[in-house]
Amino acid sequence: MKLLRLLAAGFSMSLRRSVAFRVNLVFDVLLAFTGLGTAIAAVLIVFTRADTLAGWSKAEFLVLIGTYQLITGLRTTFIDPNLSWFPETGIREGKLDGYLLQPAPSLFLSSLSLSSPLQLIQVVLGVGVLAWGIGVADRSPGAAGVMSWLVLVVAGTVVTWALSVLLACLAFWAPKLQLDVFYHSAWQLGRYPTDVFARPLRILLTYVFPMALIASVPSTALLRGPQFGVLLAGVAAAAGAAALAALAWRAGLRRYTGATS
Amino acid sequence: MVATMSAVEVENLSMSYKAPVRKSGLRAAFGSLVRREYKTVQALDEVSFTIAPGEVAGFIGPNGAGKTTTMKILSGILHPTSGAVQVLDTVPWQRRSAFLKRIAFVRGSQPVGGSQELTVMDSLEYQRLLYDVPRPTFRRTLADLEALLELDPLLERQLRALSLGERMRVGLAMALIYRPEVLFLDEPTIGLDVTAAGQIREFVREYVEQTGATVLLTSHYMADVESLCPRLILIDKGKVQYDGPLAELSARLSPYKLIRISTQGDPSPFGEVVDKADGQWVLRVPRDEVAGTTGRLLQALEVVDLAVEEPPLEKVIDQAYREGLR
Amino acid sequence: MRTAVLLGFRLRQEVLEWSGAWWFLMTLVVQAVVAPLIGLFVWSAVYPDDPAIARYYVAVILVTLMTESFEQHTFSERIYNGTLSHELLRPQPVAVGVIGMNLAIRAWLTLLGAPIVLLTGIALQVGFDWWAVARSTPYLVLAAVLVFLWTFLLSLTAFWTDRVHAVVGFGSQLVFLFGGTAAPIGLLPDGLRRVAEVLPFYGMSGLPAEIAAGTRGDGSLGYQLVWVVVLVGVVMVLWRAGVRRYTAVGS
Numbered sequence: 155m156k157l158l159r160l161l162a163a164g165f166s167m168s169l170r171r172s173v174a175f176r177v178n179l180v181f182d183v184l185l186a187f188t189g190l191g192t193a194i195a196a197v198l199i200v201f202t203r204a205d206t207l208a209g210w211s212k213a214e215f216l217v218l219i220g221t222y223q224l225i226t227g228l229r230t231t232f233i234d235p236n237l238s239w240f241p242e243t244g245i246r247e248g249k250l251d252g253y254l255l256q257p258a259p260s261l262f263l264s265s266l267s268l269s270s271p272l273q274l275i276q277v278v279l280g281v282g283v284l285a286w287g288i289g290v291a292d293r294s295p296g297a298a299g300v301m302s303w304l305v306l307v308v309a310g311t312v313v314t315w316a317l318s319v320l321l322a323c324l325a326f327w328a329p330k331l332q333l334d335v336f337y338h339s340a341w342q343l344g345r346y347p348t349d350v351f352a353r354p355l356r357i358l359l360t361y362v363f364p365m366a367l368i369a370s371v372p373s374t375a376l377l378r379g380p381q382f383g384v385l386l387a388g389v390a391a392a393a394g395a396a397a398l399a400a401l402a403w404r405a406g407l408r409r410y411t412g413a414t415s
Numbered sequence: 416m417v418a419t420m421s422a423v424e425v426e427n428l429s430m431s432y433k434a435p436v437r438k439s440g441l442r443a444a445f446g447s448l449v450r451r452e453y454k455t456v457q458a459l460d461e462v463s464f465t466i467a468p469g470e471v472a473g474f475i476g477p478n479g480a481g482k483t484t485t486m487k488i489l490s491g492i493l494h495p496t497s498g499a500v501q502v503l504d505t506v507p508w509q510r511r512s513a514f515l516k517r518i519a520f521v522r523g524s525q526p527v528g529g530s531q532e533l534t535v536m537d538s539l540e541y542q543r544l545l546y547d548v549p550r551p552t553f554r555r556t557l558a559d560l561e562a563l564l565e566l567d568p569l570l571e572r573q574l575r576a577l578s579l580g581e582r583m584r585v586g587l588a589m590a591l592i593y594r595p596e597v598l599f600l601d602e603p604t605i606g607l608d609v610t611a612a613g614q615i616r617e618f619v620r621e622y623v624e625q626t627g628a629t630v631l632l633t634s635h636y637m638a639d640v641e642s643l644c645p646r647l648i649l650i651d652k653g654k655v656q657y658d659g660p661l662a663e664l665s666a667r668l669s670p671y672k673l674i675r676i677s678t679q680g681d682p683s684p685f686g687e688v689v690d691k692a693d694g695q696w697v698l699r700v701p702r703d704e705v706a707g708t709t710g711r712l713l714q715a716l717e718v719v720d721l722a723v724e725e726p727p728l729e730k731v732i733d734q735a736y737r738e739g740l741r
Numbered sequence: 742m743r744t745a746v747l748l749g750f751r752l753r754q755e756v757l758e759w760s761g762a763w764w765f766l767m768t769l770v771v772q773a774v775v776a777p778l779i780g781l782f783v784w785s786a787v788y789p790d791d792p793a794i795a796r797y798y799v800a801v802i803l804v805t806l807m808t809e810s811f812e813q814h815t816f817s818e819r820i821y822n823g824t825l826s827h828e829l830l831r832p833q834p835v836a837v838g839v840i841g842m843n844l845a846i847r848a849w850l851t852l853l854g855a856p857i858v859l860l861t862g863i864a865l866q867v868g869f870d871w872w873a874v875a876r877s878t879p880y881l882v883l884a885a886v887l888v889f890l891w892t893f894l895l896s897l898t899a900f901w902t903d904r905v906h907a908v909v910g911f912g913s914q915l916v917f918l919f920g921g922t923a924a925p926i927g928l929l930p931d932g933l934r935r936v937a938e939v940l941p942f943y944g945m946s947g948l949p950a951e952i953a954a955g956t957r958g959d960g961s962l963g964y965q966l967v968w969v970v971v972l973v974g975v976v977m978v979l980w981r982a983g984v985r986r987y988t989a990v991g992s
Contacts, residue, residue, distance in 0.1 A: 156544075163544050167537040168530060171573070181904040185911060192914040196923035202930050204787045235530075252528035254492045255520055256545055257512035268530050335768040339775040350782050411508060412432075412494040 157262050161269075169271040182272045190223055190279050193345060208349040214377050215347075216287030220280050221303075221376075222345050222369035225310050227276030233318050235268040240322035241329050250410070261403045265319055288376075295376045302380035306372035309392035313367050316395035319403060326406030344368040364391060421501075422597055422629035423466040423489060428498035430459040430484055430653075458484045459495070460653040468596075471623055471630040473644030473661070477736035481653045482633045483522075486599045489631070490520035502597060516546050518597045519590035523605035526586025531575035535566070535585050538574060539592055546593035553592065559625070560588045563618050580611030587615070591622060598622075600632040604639055616642050637729055651736060672705050673724040674698045680716035694719075699726075747833050751841030759849050766846070770854040773809050776922050777801040778861075784924065793956050795865045797925055799858060800877075800950035805922070806854040807847055808885045808945065810892035813909040815842050817899035825987065843889055870955045877953035880944075883965040887945045890972035891916070897976065900983035915940075921947020925956075941968035 173179060197219065201212045210218070237244075244250045244264065253263040288294060295303070321337055344365035348356045360366045367388060375384065433453040459481045466472050476482050487493040488500060491507035491514070500507060505514045529538055543553045561567050564584045569577065577585060583603060590598070600619065604612035616639060623630055634640055640647060640661065647664050649657040657664055673689065676682055676696045685708050686698035700708045705723055712718060726734075759766060781798035788794050816839050819825040828835045862869075895912045899905040917923055920942035926934055937943050944965040951957040 156547075160541070160544055163541055164530070167533050167541065171532045171534070171537075177902070178904060181902070181907045185907045188911055188914055192918050192923075195918055199924045199929060199933075200783055200787060203928060207783065208786050248522075248525050249528055251487070251492050252525075254510060255490055255515060255518075257515040257547075258545060330764075332765055333768060335765075335772050339768070339772040342775050343779065346779060346783065350779075350786055352782065355782075411492060 157258065157266075160258065160262075161266060164267055165269045165271055168269055172270070172272050179272060183275050186273075186275045186279055190219075190276075190283065193219055193223075194283065208347060210347050210349065211292075213287050213291035214373060216283055216290065217377055218287075218347060218369050218373040219345060220282070220284030220287055221307065221373050223280030223283060224277050225280075225307065225314060225368050226341070226344075227273060227278075227280055228311055229314050229318070230273040230276060231271065232266060232269050233315055234273075235270045236265050237318045237322045238334055239332065241325035241332050244322065245325055245329055245410075254407075254411070260407065261319070261400060264322070264403075265315065291377060296379065298380050299376045299378075302385050303372045303376035305385060306367070306375055306388045309388040310368045310372060312392040313364055313395045316392075316399035317363075319399035320395075323399070323402040323406040326409050340365065344370075347373075364395075367391060420467070421465040422468040422470070422503060423464075423631065424499075424501040425465065425485075425489070426463050426499040428459055428462040428485070428488065428495050428500060429457075430481070430488065430493070430495045431455050431457045432496075457653055459488075459498075462498070462650065462653070462655050464648055464655060464658055466629055466631060468629055469623075469627045470646065471619075471632065471644050473640040473647045474631055474633040474650065475635075475640060475647060475732070476633075476650040476656075480650045480736075482650060483601055485650070486520060486601050486631070486633065490518055490599050491515065492520075516593060517595055518599070519593075519595035520599040521586050521590045521601065521603060523583060523600075523602040523607075526582045527574055527577075527589060529574070532573060534571050534573055535577075535588075536570040538585075538589060539570075542589050542592050548593050552594075556592055556594060560591060563621055564588055565614075580607050580614070583607065583611070583615055584618075587618065594626065596626075596628055598628050598630045600630065602633055602635065604634060604636055612636065612639070619643060637732060649735065656735065670702045671699050671726060672702050673726055674700055674705070674709065674712070675720075675722045675724060676712060676716075677719035677721075678716045682712055682716055685712050685715075744834065744837060747837050748841055751837055752844050755842045755845030756848060759845055763849070763853065766849045766853055769809070769811075769846075770806065770850055770857065773805045773850060774802055774854065774857060776917060777805055780922055780924065781861075784928070792867070793954060794925070796867045796869065797950055797954040797956055799862050799865070799867050800953040801922060801946055802854075802858050802861070803851075803953075804881060804884060804946045804950050806850045806858070807881065808888040809847060809850055810843055810889050811846060812839060812843070812889075812893045812896035813899075813905050815839065815846075816893065817896045817905040820899040820987065821903065829984070829988075839893065840889070847885070869953070873955040874953045877949045879962060880949035880952055880960060880965065883962065883969060884945050884949045886969055887941055887965060887972065888916075890969065890976055891941065891945065894972060894976050894979065897979045897983050900979075900986050916942045916945055919943060920945050921950060925951070927956075941965075941972065944968055 194216070197215050198212075200207055201215075205211070207215070250260070250264060253260050253267075256263060317337075321333055324331055324333065340363060343351070343355075343359060347370045348359050348366045349370075351359065356366075371384060371388060375381065432455070434456050436452040436454055462481070462485065474482050474485070484493065488495050489502055489507055491510045494508045503514065503517055505511065507514065507518075527538070529541065533541070539557065542548070543550075548556075561570075564587065566584065566588055569581055569585060572581075574582075574585070587603070598619075603619070604615050607615065619630065619632070620643060622628060630643075632639065632643060645660060647657065647659065647661050648655060649664070657667070674686065674697070676698065677694055678696065679694055682688075682696050682698060686700040688696060689699050690697040698708075709721065709723070712721065777798050780801070781795060784794045784798070819828065825835075828838060861867075891912060892909060895909045896905060898908045902908065919937040919940050921937075926937050926943055926947050929937055948957075948960050948965070952960055
């Protein structure tokens with residue numbers, strides 16, 4: 155409860171601040187538009203040459219891009235402001251020390267306490283593309299499809315958070331390793347259905363670095379109907395990833411508080 | 416709450432850690448991935464002291480002496496390797512919420528954390544939520560702090576837009592808004608000009624008078640320590656070298672006096688040479704040997720001029736940092 | 742001549758400096774590779790029987806690695822934190838430092854990324870015509886110049902805005918879309934293709950890649966050269982205006 159209040163307070167304060175800077179607001183909105191526009195254009199170009207791509211229709215692709223954009227927006231709004239460049243900002247500049255002194259769980263403070271509300275524009279745009287995709291689809295999704303999409307999107311968001319935390323935890327063991335650029339590059343792969351990629355990459359993206367869960371899996375559930383097994387696996391993956399992240403954080407913190415100055 | 420005899424109790428505190436040894440160059444960079452060499456650094460070695468409630472103690476020592484490490488342990492950021500610590504009858508590194516609400520650790524090098532986009536007032540509001548400060552208490556404390564720290568013109572400014580002195584004032588306000596009972600101040604005046612540093616000192620003194628808080632303060636500026644701390648703890652190479660009143664530290668170091676002498680000869684056999692230039696020598700000589708040494712100098716060398724001086728306190732401390740206390 | 746010596750010195754210094762961050766350079770390699778790699782998979786799925794697609798995209802990956810530019814990080818940051826003042830005081834063109842670092846990073850990315858490209862090539866059984874590869878060299882050099890000029894041009898906006906990353910991000914989106922990474926230019930819809938052939942972005946990656954892959958026998962170096970001249974002109978105008986503003990406002 156207190157954590158939610160802290161999250162809300164931080165969010166509304168940041169929002170008031172950032173709205174005050176109109177020029178930056180315009181920049182961020184424009185960039186969100188062009189970024190999404192470029193991604194969609196790249197896909198639409200493909201569909202001038204083919205009717206389906208790796209078994210996915212244009213409408214399905216739009217739903218996928220919308221879902222991807224939605225989760226990416228949530229990440230850049232709530233997670234990135236906290237955990238990006240963690241070895242630098244969190245450890246070397248002493249942000250983590252400050253959090254350890256505060257009377258709230260350090261994992262919450264380190265991973266969710268700051269936010270950049272303007273990035274929510276990406277979520278709005280994502281929902282727009284999603285609606286467009288559903289609009290041009292051959293058949294509209296059923297209630298079960300929508301429900302399972304929702305569950306899988308929540309699961310995907312949790313996995314996103316957990317991945318970011320796990321990545322940050324690496325800093326406790328290898329403080330010089332800075333994998334943000336790598337993470338963001340790998341993230342780009344989520345914008346396409348995993349069916350497009352060659353088999354080894356597909357397996358990697360499904361089980362090791364579960365980008366599939368971010369967009370491919372929820373979109374499939376929405377348009378082609380839910381599969382109970384997939385739903386269960388998604389929820390289990392979210393729970394497992396979150397538990398792993400919490401464990402890694404605790405282990406990392408033990409190391410940090412015991413071994414570094 | 417149980418009444419306590421001491422606010423801070425440190426017993427045989429030791430801290431060592433392994434630091435990787437890194438050689439430069441590309442080959443070493445690749446090599447360090449495979450196997451790394453470590454060396455053990457003994458940051459603290461059997462440190463013991465206690466601080467009574469309401470006491471203001473100065474914690475001094477050269478860079479790398481272990482001051483910040485001790486502060487980090489006392490505030491709960493670090494686990495020591497061995498030894499026992501009680502702050503407000505609690506083991507700090509368990510970091511219980513109730514404990515964290517009663518202490519504050521302010522670093523002059525990074526006084527304000529959190530989002531730098533926020534205004535000072537927003538950040539204080541956030542602290543209120545974080546530390547569960549009841550609204551009426553918050554308003555009252557804020558009014559006090561506004562007066563003490565001249566916060567009024569700063570409240571609507573963004574953190575990122577503050578000057579160094581302003582940041583320190585805001586950092587203190589953010590820490591004191593929840594009225595901590597124990598205050599760890601790590602170089603609170605670092606980088607500040609004389610006026611700003613004076614303001615901070617004045618403020619700490621008034622806060623202590625008003626609230627009876629316990630303070631442990633590190634500083635490289637003797638002015639801070641002399642004006643605030645009746646008691647000094649000097650730490651060097653991880654060991655406590657001196658623990659007692661400020662006045663006694665000077666007395667203990669001033670068994671030495673300086674003899675300033677102008678001569679063509681070499682007076683170095685008669686005492687420790689502190690300085691020499693153009694036939695001017697400065698010798699450091701134990702106080703009780705000053706008379707004898709002076710006599711022998713006048714006999715042995717052709718002396719143009721000779722004067723006996725008290726060493727300045729800054730120099731005394733510097734001497735202690737470089738050589739340790741005997 | 743003196744400038745060349747200074748540049749050589751700076752380049753060696755930067756190459757050594759970046760050697761300590763080789764794993765970070767590795768992540769930059771991954772970043773450079775991802776977009777063309779996705780293009781490779783997507784278009785191979787559309788035309789599974791055309792070996793030219795894979796050959797073209799392997800070439801695009803190589804061109805991207807050899808022409809990466811990060812002036813929004815290396816140069817704009819100096820404007821933001823005020824250290825540009827030191828550079829302005831030194832008796833050498835500021836561009837020497839910028840270009841030296843640019844070339845050093847490119848050298849490292851190429852060195853570290855080449856094995857990845859080779860592996861991809863072997864895995865996809867891509868066969869290059871080495872004569873075509875050799876012929877692509879002048880186009881590649883001009884592409885490298887163009888990418889640098891384009892990124893540096895956009896980085897100069899840091900004199901006026903603190904959102905330089907957004908500006909450069911937008912610039913890379915244009916290169917991605919019109920430069921031949923999202924799709925080979927020839928596969929774009931007609932109208933778009935005609936626009937793309939005139940814009941400078943095709944000359945930054947698609948053109949040298951097509952020549953190296955042999956899908957295009959000859960191209961127009963003149964088209965690239967015209968854009969080099971235009972961009973140099975704009976960069977110089979912006980640079981003067983920017984420095985005037987920087988020294989007037991002070992930092």
